[in-house]
Amino acid sequence: xxxxxxxxxxxxxxxxxxxxxxxxxxxxxxxxxxxxxxxxxxxxxxxxxxxxxxxxxxxxxxxxxxxxxxxxxxxxxxxxxxxxxxxxxxxxxxxxxxxxxxxxxxxxxxxxxxxxxxxxxxxxxxxxxxxxxxxxxxxxxxxxxxxxxxxxxxxxxxxxxxxxxxxxxxxxxxxxxxxxxxxxxxxxxxxxxxxxxxxxxxxxxxxxxxxxxxxxxxxxxxxxxxxxxxxxxxxxxxxxxxxxxxxxxxxxxxxxxxxxxxxxxxxxxxxxxxxxxxxxxxxxxxxxxxxxxxxxxxxxxxxxxxxxxxxxxxxxxxxxxxxxxxxxxxxxxxxxxxxxxxxxxxxxxxxxxxxxxxxxxxxxxxxxxxxxxxxxxxxxxxxxxxxxxxxxxxxxxxxxxxxxxxxxxxxxxxxxxxxxxxxxxxxxxxxxxxxxxxxxxxxxxxxxxxxxxxxxxxxxxxxxxxxxxxxxxxxxxxxxxxxxxxxxxxxxxxxxxxxxxxx
Amino acid sequence: xxxxxxxxxxxxxxxxxxxxxxxxxxxxxxxxxxxxxxxxxxxxxxxxxxxxxxxxxxxxxxxxxxxxxxxxxxxxxxxxxxxxxxxxxxxxxxxxxxxxxxxxxxxxxxxxxxxxxxxxxxxxxxxxxxxxxxxxxxxxxxxxxxxxxxxxxxxxxxxxxxxxxxxxxxxxxxxxxxxxxxxxxxxxxxxxxxxxxxxxxxxxxxxxxxxxxxxxxxxxxxxxxxxxxxxxxxxxxxxxxxxxxxxxxxxxxxxxxxxxxxxxxxxxxxxxxxxxxxxxxxxxxxxxxxxxxxxxxxxxxxxxxxxxxxxxxxxx
Numbered sequence: 001x002x003x004x005x006x007x008x009x010x011x012x013x014x015x016x017x018x019x020x021x022x023x024x025x026x027x028x029x030x031x032x033x034x035x036x037x038x039x040x041x042x043x044x045x046x047x048x049x050x051x052x053x054x055x056x057x058x059x060x061x062x063x064x065x066x067x068x069x070x071x072x073x074x075x076x077x078x079x080x081x082x083x084x085x086x087x088x089x090x091x092x093x094x095x096x097x098x099x100x101x102x103x104x105x106x107x108x109x110x111x112x113x114x115x116x117x118x119x120x121x122x123x124x125x126x127x128x129x130x131x132x133x134x135x136x137x138x139x140x141x142x143x144x145x146x147x148x149x150x151x152x153x154x155x156x157x158x159x160x161x162x163x164x165x166x167x168x169x170x171x172x173x174x175x176x177x178x179x180x181x182x183x184x185x186x187x188x189x190x191x192x193x194x195x196x197x198x199x200x201x202x203x204x205x206x207x208x209x210x211x212x213x214x215x216x217x218x219x220x221x222x223x224x225x226x227x228x229x230x231x232x233x234x235x236x237x238x239x240x241x242x243x244x245x246x247x248x249x250x251x252x253x254x255x256x257x258x259x260x261x262x263x264x265x266x267x268x269x270x271x272x273x274x275x276x277x278x279x280x281x282x283x284x285x286x287x288x289x290x291x292x293x294x295x296x297x298x299x300x301x302x303x304x305x306x307x308x309x310x311x312x313x314x315x316x317x318x319x320x321x322x323x324x325x326x327x328x329x330x331x332x333x334x335x336x337x338x339x340x341x342x343x344x345x346x347x348x349x350x351x352x353x354x355x356x357x358x359x360x361x362x363x364x365x366x367x368x369x370x371x372x373x374x375x376x377x378x379x380x381x382x383x384x385x386x387x388x389x390x391x392x393x394x395x396x397x398x399x400x401x402x403x404x405x406x407x408x409x410x411x412x413x414x415x416x417x418x419x420x421x422x423x424x425x426x427x428x429x430x431x432x433x434x435x436x437x438x439x440x441x442x443x444x445x446x447x448x449x450x451x452x453x454x455x456x457x458x459x460x461x462x463x464x465x466x467x468x469x470x471x472x473x474x475x476x477x478x479x480x481x482x483x484x485x486x487x488x489x490x491x492x493x494x495x496x497x498x499x500x501x502x503x
Numbered sequence: 504x505x506x507x508x509x510x511x512x513x514x515x516x517x518x519x520x521x522x523x524x525x526x527x528x529x530x531x532x533x534x535x536x537x538x539x540x541x542x543x544x545x546x547x548x549x550x551x552x553x554x555x556x557x558x559x560x561x562x563x564x565x566x567x568x569x570x571x572x573x574x575x576x577x578x579x580x581x582x583x584x585x586x587x588x589x590x591x592x593x594x595x596x597x598x599x600x601x602x603x604x605x606x607x608x609x610x611x612x613x614x615x616x617x618x619x620x621x622x623x624x625x626x627x628x629x630x631x632x633x634x635x636x637x638x639x640x641x642x643x644x645x646x647x648x649x650x651x652x653x654x655x656x657x658x659x660x661x662x663x664x665x666x667x668x669x670x671x672x673x674x675x676x677x678x679x680x681x682x683x684x685x686x687x688x689x690x691x692x693x694x695x696x697x698x699x700x701x702x703x704x705x706x707x708x709x710x711x712x713x714x715x716x717x718x719x720x721x722x723x724x725x726x727x728x729x730x731x732x733x734x735x736x737x738x739x740x741x742x743x744x745x746x747x748x749x750x751x752x753x754x755x756x757x758x759x760x761x762x763x764x765x766x767x768x769x770x771x772x773x774x775x776x777x778x779x780x781x782x783x784x785x786x787x788x789x790x791x792x793x794x795x796x797x798x799x800x801x802x803x804x805x806x807x808x809x810x811x812x813x814x815x816x817x818x819x
Contacts, residue, residue, distance in 0.1 A: 051541075051585040051779045058585060059543025134554065136546040187587040203586070203593065204767030204775065205670060228765075230668075231774070234652070235765050238667035242659050394535025394780045402539060 041224045042484070042501060043206075045236045045245040047252060049229035050207075053198070054186035055173045056133045061414060061494065064173040066207055066227055068495035071112075072192035074175035075103055075122065075155075076167065078416075080488050082325035084167070088117065088177055088193065089155075098162035098447070103155040109216040111179040112197045119149030125178045126157065132183075133174070140169040162445045168417060172494050195220045195499040205229065209498065221486075221502035233365070240266070246484060249496060251477035252365055254312035260479045267482050271489035272316060274323050275412040275474035277366055278422070279374060282406055283467065284430035287355060294466035296346035298336035300381035301374065307472045310369040315472040320463040321419040323473055325492045328455035335463045343381045356384040360399065360406040362392035367410040370471055374410065401428045412474050416492060419458060423467050431467045507808060515801040522793045523575070527568050529789075530782045537584050537780035558584050571786065580787040585779050590787050593772060598791070600670060601768035604691065604760070605753045607684055611692025612699050612749070619696075620703025624711060625726070627704070636704070642697020647756045651690035651763040658686060668765040687764040691756055695749050702745045706738040713737070740810045747803030751796040 048062040055063040069077065075089035086092075089103040109117035129141040145160045159166060169175065182191030190198050195217065196209040206228040211220055228245055230236035233252035237259070239245045251257060260266045279301070281288045288294055303317050316324065319332035347353040357378070361371045368389065375385040385408075390396040400406045406428075413422050420440045425432035436458055443454035462468075476491035486500035538554035539546060555561050559570075574581055580590040619635055626632035659667035665686055671679040710716060711734065719729035758770030765771075769788060776784040 049775070051775075051781070052587060054587075058541050059546070134546075134550055135543050136550070137543070202767060203588075204597065204771045205765070228669075230765055231771070232762055232765070235668050235763065238655055238660055239669070239765070242663065242667040244666055244669055391535070391778075394533075394540050394778070397539055398535050 039224075040222045040503065041226070042222045042247070042503075043226040043228055043245045044247040044249055044496070044498075045228050045230055045239050046249045046496070047230065047233075047236070049204070052187045053190050053201070055135070055176075056128075056186060057135065058187075059135045059137070064494040065496050066209075067190055067192070067198070068173055068176060069194065069493070070196040070209060070495065070498045071190050071194045071198050072173075072176040072178070073109075073194045074171055074177065075105070076171055076175070078168075078171045078493050080490055080492070082327065082490075082492055084171065088122075098445070099159045101157045101159070101167065102150070103157070105153045105155060106216060107153050109193045110214055111182055111191050111193050112212060112214075113179055113182050113191045115179050115181060117177065117179070117193050118152040119155040120152070121179055122155045122177060123147045123149050124180045125176065128178065128183070129174050137172070137174055140166065140172075140174050164446070164448075164451045165417070165444050172416065196225065199224075218499070220499040222498070225498050225501075227496075240479060240481075247480040247487065248478060250491075251479060254314040254475070254477060257312070257314075257477070257479070265482055266479050267484070269476070269478040269480070269487055269489060270314065271476040271491065272324050273414065273474045273476045273491045274325075274416045274418075275414040276318065276321055276323065276418075277315075277370065277410065277412045277471040277474060278321075279469040279471055280409045280411065280429050281466075281468050282404055282408070282428075282430055283432070284404065285407060287352065287357070287407065290350040290352065291466065292346045292350040293352040295336060296343040296350065296352070296381065297378065297383075298466050298469045299339045299346070300343035300383075301377050301469060301471070302338040302340075303333070303471060304338075306370060306373045306377070309373050311366060311472065311475075314475045314477060316475070318470050318473045320459040320470060321413075321422065322455070322459045323492065325490055326417065326455075328452045328459065330456055330459065332460060332463045335460070336466065336469075340381060347382050353382040354384070356386060357407040358386050358388060359408045359410070360388045360390055360396070361410055362396040362400075363389055364392050364411070366412065366474065367392075371410055374408075374471075404428050404430055410471065414474075416494070419455070419462070423462055429468060433461070433465065433467070436461050436465075436467075508805070511801060511804045515797060518797050519794065522797070523572060523790060524568070526786055526789050526793065527571065530786045531564060533780075533782070535780045537782050540780045541585055571783070575787075575790065581783050583781050583784050585781045585784075590784050593784070594769070594787060594791055597767065597769045597772045600672075600766060601754070601757050601761070601770065603673075603684060604687055604757050604766065604768060605750070607688035608691030608695060608753050608757070609746075609750065611688055612696035612753075613746075615693065615696030616699035616703050620700040621707050621730070623700065623704040624707035625730070627708060635700075639697045639700040639704075642694055643701065645694060645697075646759075647690050647694045648759045648763050650694050651687065651760050654686045654690055655763070668763075670764075670766045670768075683764075683766075687760050687766060690760050690763070691753055695753055695756070699742070699745065699749060702742055703738070706741045707734065710734040710738045736810065740807060743806050743810060744803055747799050747806075750799045754792060754795060 046065070048060070050062040050066060051060060052058040053063060053067065055067070073088050075087060076084055076092065077087040079085050088106055088109055090106055092101055092103045094101055105119055105122065111117060126141065126144060126147040129138050143159050143161065143163045143166050145158045147155065147157045150156050177193060179191050193216070195212055195215045197212045199210040200208040206226050209225045209227070211223050213219065230239065233256070236248055236252065237256055240248050241259070257268060261268055281294060307313055307315055307317065317333045319335055322329045359371055359375060361367045371387055375387055378385050390399055400409050415421065421427065423429055423431040423433070423436060439454045439458040439461065443451045443458065446454065476489070478487055480487055483503050485502045488497060536551065538551045538558060538560070542550055542554060559567065571581070578591065580594060582588065583590050583593070619639065623632045623635045655667050658665050666683050669683050671683055673680040711730070716729050716734055719733050720726065724732065757768060758773060761768045761770035762774065769792070773785060773788045776788060
């Protein structure tokens with residue numbers, strides 16, 4: 001008997017040791033957030049970590065999200081409602097022929113390497129887009145014929161042809177202002193004029209920004225802000241629930257929102273984004289040549305039911321490629337309303353009924369869940385749909401995007417004002433429509449009123465021609481500690497503006 | 504014994520060579536172009552071709568392979584395509600994190616398995632032994648990531664005792680480091696411990712049935728004394744083999760557990776590398792993992808020889 005007691009004792013000691021390991025840290029708080037007075041800190045949970053800090057050579061939304069507006073500034077920027085407002089340029093004028101832009105620059109801005117910001121830095125930055133940038137976005141700078149510094153605080157940019165779009169693109173990453181002596185290590189050491197300076201990057205975990213105390217404008221509230229990255233939506237939610245972070249920048253699983261809405265400690269923010277979730281058609285395929293087929297697919301989809309099922313009813317139905325924050329937004333959901341009977345008969349008439357379509361989905365949460373709904377709804381209308389999942393980004397980019405080897409796909413186009421870029425014969429939608437291109441060209445060249453008028457025509461044209469189907473607009477869903485102020489309602493710019501945040 | 508050492512070393516080196524070819528070949532056939540992922544959706548074919556040239560992806564495959572292998576042999580893992588940072592230092596940083604996890608997991612597994620398995624064997628006809636057996640069966644069935652999620656829900660979200668996720672280096676804040684290590688290490692260790700318990704149990708059971716143990720009892724030793732003095736060393740040999748294999752499983756299991764607990768270890772480096780098609784980085788990380796697994800197996804082989812005197816004399 002004694003021997004077996006000893007064995008039991010060994011086992012008990014072992015179990016006690018494991019439990020003891022857990023218990024010794026019990027009861028202590030794990031909260032970060034605010035620390036001793038004067039040292040205000042904030043931790044924000046985000047989804048995608050940048051692969052590099054250099055957005056001039058590496059694409060991806062995560063880099064400008066962290067750096068633009070915070071570390072780097074642009075001459076002009078967009079406010080939360082989509083309006084163009086001054087930033088490093090106090091004001092600007094446009095010549096009557098709409099080709100020459102003259103910017104008056106702020107005079108006390110300084111880069112974090114100590115160098116003052118002048119018009120020659122702006123010239124350097126604009127020219128550098130053409131010479132040193134490698135990402136595709138640099139094409140937006142092609143329209144610039146020349147840039148010159150009239151004085152240290154005055155910049156003149158001449159365009160080859162009038163372009164409303166150019167000034168708008170200057171609010172995005174291609175308008176970022178660099179210092180001539182600060183571009184040697186962009187991937188690891190960004191130098192800008194912004195309210196925050198890059199401090200530390202714990203790869204695979206977080207980026208830390210310190211307040212730039214020499215900032216020329218209003219100094220931000222938080223001394224230190226940590227951007228912490230989570231691949232897993234549940235881990236992100238748990239981090240807020242346990243106080244590791246103070247803000248969830250994007251809720252990845254809207255069905256999990258209830259755990260926050262029912263808790264007084266948190267605020268939930270819901271607004272709009274630029275992310276049109278597009279059911280894209282490969283318009284070069286014979287199947288999609290018949291307008292009736294394309295329209296029938298749009299009518300076969302019950303968008304309200306789809307949104308409720310796959311994105312917990314969060315988001316907005318739009319009916320074309322324009323988010324509500326663009327000046328030319330109109331509610332176009334009435335153009336192809338849900339009508340299953342009509343969709344069936346149109347598919348019969350066009351001879352598409354019974355045909356098989358390949359829906360190739362990227363492995364993204366909204367695409368995989370909405371793809372199933374689209375499949376079942378289209379099958380009710382008499383089509384056959386085969387779903388493939390392609391790893392995003394790499395496999396999807398090569399197969400669908402580059403080789404256009406697909407019939408339909410689902411992806412959110414998150415770039416601002418991307419109607420023209422997406423519906424274009426060279427793009428994976430393979431949409432060739434001279435009428436649309438005519439509206440777009442007129443919108444780019446005309447004055448403000450002509451731009452709005454022509455963009456409205458373009459959006460309506462796309463919807464009537466059923467160049468694709470707009471399932472819904474992704475919502476901006478944020479959750480944060482109740483006392484955090486200054487969070488943007490709408491997420492319509494490339495950057496996450498940290499300077500407005502306070503407690 | 505020398506012969507056996509040479510044989511084992513030969514097998515180890517040959518496995519290394521073959522795996523390096525396999526790892527390289529996998530990267531070549533992996534769909535998705537690193538240059539296109541880096542340049543984004545609208546990049547022109549010319550820009551992509553130019554970047555491929557900069558990455559050195561336009562060179563013949565044999566050249567790429569031997570350059571890579573040559574670098575590895577000199578300890579140079581190259582520079583990441585995407586982050587432009589030396590891969591060697593990244594792998595080294597991340598490996599330290601993962602090693603903490605694996606070692607802590609292994610200790611927990613051993614602390615659970617050895618006593619529990621021995622007890623189960625010693626009392627295999629009693630209710631307590633059967634109950635332990637059932638618990639360990641449950642542990643075997645639960646994957647580490649699920650154990651992780653359950654631990655988070657209970658100990659972090661509901662009870663608030665420990666952080667749900669995150670990582671702090673021990674030098675920076677030892678207390679936080681320990682707190683953040685506990686849950687992931689438990690997730691890894693308890694599951695592995697359950698598996699190991701079964702092996703310990705059967706090894707000890709085998710030993711208990713041996714004649715020499717009965718002889719030891721006949722000499723007057725109590726059951727536990729007999730097992731302690733004569734049995735455990737014999738039971739250890741098969742357990743050490745399994746332990747080696749489990750170390751490999753732990754290393755791979757850590758990849759998933761790191762994701763659940765948001766730990767910047769080798770696993771998350773690997774997954775990020777795959778998703779960015781940072782192929783050289785992926786190739787290096789996979790190779791490091793392969794080397795680690797092969798090395799563990801090699802050491803296990805050697806320990807086997809040390810534990811079992813019969814293998815030393817060449818008699819098999």
